[in-house]
Amino acid sequence: MQSSPSTAQPSPDTRQLRRVALSGLLGTAVEFYDFLVYGTVAALVFGDLFFPKADPAVGTIAAFGTFAAGYVARPLGGIVFGHFGDRIGRKSMMLLTMALMGCGSFLIGVLPTYDAIGVWAPVLLVALRVVQGIAIGGEWGGATLMVVEHAERTQSGRRGMWTSFTMLGAPLGSVLSAGMVTLVSTLPDDQFRAWGWRVPFLLSIVLLAVGLFVRLKVAESPLFAQVKREPLEKPPVVEVLRRPKPVLMACGVGIGAFTAQSLLTGFMISYAVDHGYSRSQVLTAVTVASCVALLVLPAASALSDRVGRRPVVLTGAVASAALAFPVLALVDSGSPGLLILALALGHGVAQSTMYGPLGALLTEMFGTRVRYTGASLGYQAATLVGAGFSPLVASSLLASYGGGSTPVSLLLCGGAAVTALTVWRLRETRTNALEHAEPHSVTPTPEGTPR
Structure with a gap:
């Protein structure tokens, strides 16, 4: 039966x-x-x-x-x-x-x-x-x-x-x-x-x-198992960098999310403590913001399956830029409750909306034979530029301009702008058929084309 x-x-x-x-x-x-x-x-x-x-x-x-x-x-x-x-x-x-x-x-x-x-x-x-x-x-x-x-x-x-x-x-x-x-x-x-x-x-x-x-x-990736018998003539990183546009685009897409993540978590601990908060209050705010992210991130990722990666990431970038000055104003208020609200909005909502679809987006930009190298290099380059330099630049600007929060807000806006501009230049990848992808490409399968 x-x-x-x-x-x-x-x-x-x-x-x-x-x-x-x-x-x-x-x-x-x-x-x-x-x-x-x-x-x-x-x-x-x-x-x-x-x-x-x-x-x-x-x-x-x-x-x-x-x-x-x-x-x-x-x-x-x-x-x-x-x-x-x-x-x-x-x-x-x-x-x-x-x-x-x-x-x-x-x-x-x-x-x-x-x-x-x-x-x-x-x-x-x-x-x-x-x-x-x-x-x-x-x-x-x-x-x-x-x-x-x-x-x-x-x-x-x-x-x-x-x-x-x-x-x-x-x-x-x-x-x-x-x-x-x-x-x-x-x-x-x-x-x-x-x-x-x-x-x-x-x-x-x-x-x-x-x-x-x-x-x-877990079992090995089925797509990799299919192409493993076709060895690359050159190392994957050489194949990827031979036409570097996809890696550069992948890096640009991620910069806004990592700039916001770095400034609103690690950097914010020292910034908020310097402005009178206790370390436990700041850690509590970061923890609450991360809990909000646990809800927003999968929702943004699932939404990108329905409307596309580009609209969701772009929405997160615009929200991050729009909230940059209000978020730092809330932090500067000295209120622990407003500190929690600030990080929940800036990190838990706006940053998570940008970050959620990145996993699918970046992997859809590369073919199976070089996907690990290409996606990893683009993602980690974004962490270096967005998260690696932002705290150093923010600290230097704060020291130079009297400690006001304006430089931090401008950095948040700058990172979001880079992501928005890159997404605007990037074609939608949601419909890419991974098994038919070129070695590294940002050109998707046209909408409606059978995979």
Whole structure:
């Protein structure tokens, strides 16, 4: 007796897609948790424990390491893991990036401080931060591609919705890291400095075990399996950069989202504290904004499946620019409630609307043989330009112009303008048939053309 359509079991492909989406969510959340814990703890205690001001050489290491490890290493990770992901496979690179991130974070948790081993403490800390940067640089591309390429076989019209699971890893990791650091920071100051700060890093080994368990159960991308027998004549990065327009467009699309993310989360901690808020009030506001993002981001991604990637991203960019001055005015009010509202609007709503469709949009711009390299390079270049330089520029402008919030608002507007202009130049990718895509292209399958 045949099952009715309402009681039919999901196909093996659909069950595998759900498993891949879950692995993308958990894996990306774990990686962002590890990456963001470093930044929060560094702001609290690393200056005294690893970079004492009395040693000029250590100060130089700190200045170089903060920049290089945080952002320059991410595009490098995208290139390295993209190369092997396009040649060997997506799944193996996903496992490797997670293992690198988890082990790097755990080792930070057991690292001796400057008082114990001298200058080797900051040297090793920066080296482990580089490992983290390289790992997260390769993580996003592998996790997102696995979801997109599995969805192509069963639900290609809902690629945005399915990739939102991977994109949710960033706000979920932010919530987990802020919550954990807030919890351990309630310890007495001497205990927090002695051992409490290590707990969030040591927890990484547990999260790593869970993430690897889930990822080991997913199958390799079916689209990659089809083209693996056709090796590229040149390295993927050479193929991609031979015609760099798609990478440049991918970078431009992401700059607004990453500028807003950087200024309204990491940079905002120091900015708001300097304006009279307590650290716990700011961490609470960031956590609430990330929780709002957990709702807005999948909604924006799903909407992009219906109306297109371009209108949704453009709406987010316009909203980010329109809210830039009001958001900073709310922050400058000194009210903890208005601070929460400001970050919820600027980060939770506007930034998430820009960010949500990026997973589907960027992967749809490249062919299967170079998709890992192309999408990763565009995405990580956007993080370097948008998130890497924005806090430095904002701090410099604030120092030069008396501390008013206008420079921060203008930077938010500038990042949103870059995204809006790039989206205006980009043709819609929602209808791209991934299995028929050229090696790297921004030209979609025409609307209505059979795939």
